[in-house]
Amino acid sequence: MMMRALIVDDELLPREELALLLKATGEFVVVGEAEDGVEALAAIRRERPDVVFLDVRMPGVSGFDLLSMIEDEVMPQVVFVTAHDEFAIRAFDEDAVDYLLKPVSPERLARTVERLKQRSAPSGRPPFASAPITRVPCAGKRTIKLVNVTDVEIVKSTISGVYVVSGQGEFGTELTLQVLEERAGLLRCHKQYLVNAAAIDEVSLGDGSNATIRTRSGHTVPISRRHLSRVRELLGF
Numbered sequence: 001m002m003m004r005a006l007i008v009d010d011e012l013l014p015r016e017e018l019a020l021l022l023k024a025t026g027e028f029v030v031v032g033e034a035e036d037g038v039e040a041l042a043a044i045r046r047e048r049p050d051v052v053f054l055d056v057r058m059p060g061v062s063g064f065d066l067l068s069m070i071e072d073e074v075m076p077q078v079v080f081v082t083a084h085d086e087f088a089i090r091a092f093d094e095d096a097v098d099y100l101l102k103p104v105s106p107e108r109l110a111r112t113v114e115r116l117k118q119r120s121a122p123s124g125r126p127p128f129a130s131a132p133i134t135r136v137p138c139a140g141k142r143t144i145k146l147v148n149v150t151d152v153e154i155v156k157s158t159i160s161g162v163y164v165v166s167g168q169g170e171f172g173t174e175l176t177l178q179v180l181e182e183r184a185g186l187l188r189c190h191k192q193y194l195v196n197a198a199a200i201d202e203v204s205l206g207d208g209s210n211a212t213i214r215t216r217s218g219h220t221v222p223i224s225r226r227h228l229s230r231v232r233e234l235l236g237f
Helices: 012-025 037-047 063-067 085-093 106-118 177-183 225-235
Strands: 003-008 028-034 051-055 077-082 098-101 135-140 143-148 152-158 161-166 169-173 187-190 193-195 200-205 211-215 220-223
Touching: 003 012, 003 037, 012 028, 012 051, 012 106, 028 037, 037 051, 037 063, 037 135, 051 063, 063 077, 077 106, 098 106, 135 169, 152 177, 177 187, 177 193, 187 220, 187 225, 193 220, 200 225, 211 225, 220 225
Parallel strands: 003 028, 003 051, 051 077, 077 098
Antiparallel strands: 135 143, 152 161, 152 193, 161 169, 187 193, 200 211, 211 220
16 A cells, blocks of 8 residues: 655755655655645645655744644654755654655665655654644745744634634634644633633633633633633632
8 A cells, every 4th residue: 555645845846856756666645745834734634644754944834843733643654854964863853754865866765665664653742743832833825924822812713714813913823722732831711712821811700600711902712611610720710
């Protein structure tokens, strides 16, 4: 069975060259390409590749940053591909299958194929993939806006996607509420909302289990019955 591969690189020519090399091995079907971390997150979630060939240096979100933003259940095998050999030790520390230097040769890629066959499934979440998220990548028109977690007030999940709300505005992101809760330190107050505890200005307690949060910029979010005791505990009231 051929391996499903995703190529992530901010440069078109290296993506095209690698795609041709992968297809020539007869071992891969290339299910997609992405030119930045935001596109890559969406593609990984959509295509569920077996392996991602990942550039290290990319604008906004590096290859290492990207790993920390992928949910456990869709984490693929990782092969780093870069022109910079100084990242090799760190790549293997992150449990990467291999580390390829550009330009990639067919002979070197053949060794990668053998390594992938020997390890047909991830051996656990790469260590760096559990690192804290300090900036949230948000997609704009041909841009990636990086919102500092300290500037985030709330995060909301709607039928059209996940949105980060800060004093600067509202921005769509490919990160899930689960990832942002677990790795950005945001507080779950409702199944559809997270809040930055440092941005809370007021908590209004209604009758029974009804409660709402108002942030420093005036945004209001509900606190569900399920999460009220946890919110009380963390905020100390």
